[in-house]
Amino acid sequence: MSISETILKIENVDFSYNGNQKTLSKISFSVSRGELLGIIGPNGSGKTTLLKIVSGILKPNKGNMLLLNQNLNNLSIEKIAKFISVVPQDTWVTFSFKAKEVVFIGRLPYISRLKGETLEDYQISQEAMVKTQSLPLSEKNIQKISGGERQRVFIAKALAQTPQLLLLDEFTSHLDLNYKYEMLNLLKKALTEEGLTIISVFHDLNLASIASHRLILLNVGKIEKIGTPQEVLNEENLQKVYGVKPILIDHPYLKVPQVIM
């Protein structure tokens, strides 16, 4: 699939939490269908805030945002939920729902409150669990499974929402090595075969380099550099943003930069 159609276009977005100090300033970028855009940067550089702006939870103070040529600021959250789904960094479920019930909640944007759900909603939920290998967890209490298992359930929930744009916030943080790479493969497959688009915050620079088509490097609320992993992950940029001199080597097979600190 060729990378062509623009899914999200963001121009000159400014945001501040309290009105004086800007958390984000002059953010501009766009994402095309089938692309995985990684966001990296040190703690407090505004990664999660940027994700919240894109997901419509936070409204920017300034700037334009177009989601599939519609003004994102004017879309209701009900509408946005049919385009964008989010896998949060940490989750805490109040009551002891079963994993399959959590995944099914992902169908909410499509369910009429009066008519109720259809068989298709269950089929989609179940298929999302199959894909994320969380089906064996179906009957388990979401409060009593491990962090990694819960993360897989929440990825299944986000897929059950059948989004066009998937936002991930350090989705691999609790995952074991095997699931990390299986999840990555699953998402890459969804990108190429099903036209999904992903914006993901990464803490792990090496994973970001392997997974992403392009990277945004954030530094105190500004985009320091945007481009392919090769363009972004170089000594000069990393030293400027992280303040330490990194050692960079090429991944032996993938030929993308890997950072050794």
Next chain:
Amino acid sequence: MKFSINKSPKVITSYINWRKKLILMLLIGSLGILGVSLACLNFGVVSIHPKEIFSLIWNSSSDKTNSLIIWQLRIPRIIMAILAGAALSTVGGAFQGILRNPLADPYILGVSAGAALGACIGIALQYTTGYYLASFLPLFAFTGAMFSLYLVYMSSKISYTLESTGLLLAGVAINFLFSALITVLLALSKSELHSMIFWLMGDLSTANWNKITIITIPAIVGSLFLFLSSLDLNALSLGEEEALHLGVDTGKLRIRIFIIGSIIIASIVSFTGLIGFVGLIVPHITRLLVGPDHRVMLPTSALFGAIFLILCDTFARTIITPTEIPIGAVTAIVGAPLFIYLLRRRNV
């Protein structure tokens, strides 16, 4: 093109079983209410033979006094218990949902304290002015409840833009303020103290058909509105932001449920006084039995709450006849050990 998932041919049947579960629970609950009501009709100061009760229910001609006892005292009281138990439990469950706090109950957002203050002012006025105000007490209570609803709404709006903590803190603050004022009234009161305390502990003895008619509509219509928000409450259980990402306007949801729930509670407690504990434990017990899915949990806890309150009220009016003990004391005395037992069993 849209991101679609290949549909697997067979869906695990257990996925769809919430409807079956709901129907089963509605059946069990309704039969339970019917059974418990009929059984509890037998108990009272005057003993009436079950056979006679049955004939009185079908044709009220045989004995005037007994007919009066059954139709004007016991049946209205049981229906009042059903309505109050169901409403308190539904609203308790819904408030636990919007506040994401298992310790929430229908009184946590301040509406009950307002009602109590209103009622106590009414009682105090009756004793100081000498006017007979007893039949206007519900009006005093309801006015107080609406006043506190307004205060909580406004103060939560000022402080926290209606996040759950903002609403919770505003409710707790108003609760404290009004409770303090009630304490002042209690401290100043003499002969009216007994009436006030009984009101504060809840009392179903004044139930009659007029009161039932008045509270039925807000209780039923309000509860139906709450049931319709079940899926949104499920989403909110995953977290505030998660719910927003699923397209649920959490601020509006919270305010809607706060207002509907408070109006239901206000109309109930204005007539019954503050029957405590039901709205806290019944949703929990129901969750332990049927799971947390609000689509099943809310209607089921309405029915369980009704059964629980009929039993507690029968206990309250018969345990040391002819004296009645406040129903609010019974709900806590019976409910607390039951609750602790269930919690322990779940954790084993």
